[in-house]
Amino acid sequence: MIPGLTFRRLSVADAALLGQIDRSETVSRLYSIRDGELHGRTVNEEVPRWSTEPDDAHPDFDLDVRVGRLRSRLAEGWTGIGTFDQGVLVGYCLLRLALTDTMAQVAELFVSRSHRRTGIGAELMRRMAEAARRSGAGRLYVSAAPTESAVSFYLAQGFHLNPEPHPELLALEPEDIHMIKDLP
Numbered sequence: 001m002i003p004g005l006t007f008r009r010l011s012v013a014d015a016a017l018l019g020q021i022d023r024s025e026t027v028s029r030l031y032s033i034r035d036g037e038l039h040g041r042t043v044n045e046e047v048p049r050w051s052t053e054p055d056d057a058h059p060d061f062d063l064d065v066r067v068g069r070l071r072s073r074l075a076e077g078w079t080g081i082g083t084f085d086q087g088v089l090v091g092y093c094l095l096r097l098a099l100t101d102t103m104a105q106v107a108e109l110f111v112s113r114s115h116r117r118t119g120i121g122a123e124l125m126r127r128m129a130e131a132a133r134r135s136g137a138g139r140l141y142v143s144a145a146p147t148e149s150a151v152s153f154y155l156a157q158g159f160h161l162n163p164e165p166h167p168e169l170l171a172l173e174p175e176d177i178h179m180i181k182d183l184p
Helices: 012-020 063-075 120-134 148-156 167-172
Strands: 005-009 025-034 037-047 079-085 088-096 103-111 139-144 177-182
Touching: 005 120, 012 063, 012 079, 012 088, 025 148, 025 177, 063 079, 063 088, 079 120, 088 120, 103 120, 120 139, 139 148, 139 167, 148 177
Parallel strands: 103 139
Antiparallel strands: 005 079, 025 037, 079 088, 088 103, 139 177
């Protein structure tokens, strides 16, 4: 872990800081699920930073859309934890405590490119698992981007393929890899 990092709960006003995160990534492998198993294929794709220009083809990259969504979710009571390096937001995770009666959802997790592989993601997950347990959840759910980095990260955090994806989330994110983790 990088010395001097601070972790704190995000406020609605903190949503405006989202553009400080460099979400860019070079993707070399994408996954899909066939017959209940992960299947990978080699690709060479660049995921850009957040866009400050509207892009109807890729609304998920639009910073204003993402800030608005984060602001709404935090206002609705979702739990967000941010990681700050000298006052700059370098990572965050967003948790919906009651996806079901017994399961919480990791809805978003981003770490800036310059701060990846430093333990920030794992620490955010640890904190989210603790918040989920305190709320009474016995499991965490995530619909992970189908990239090798995301899938490998969640597998390393103890998630496994969900044989029965949540219907609403599967409909919203059919290309994602839907995973669950039992909370001790």
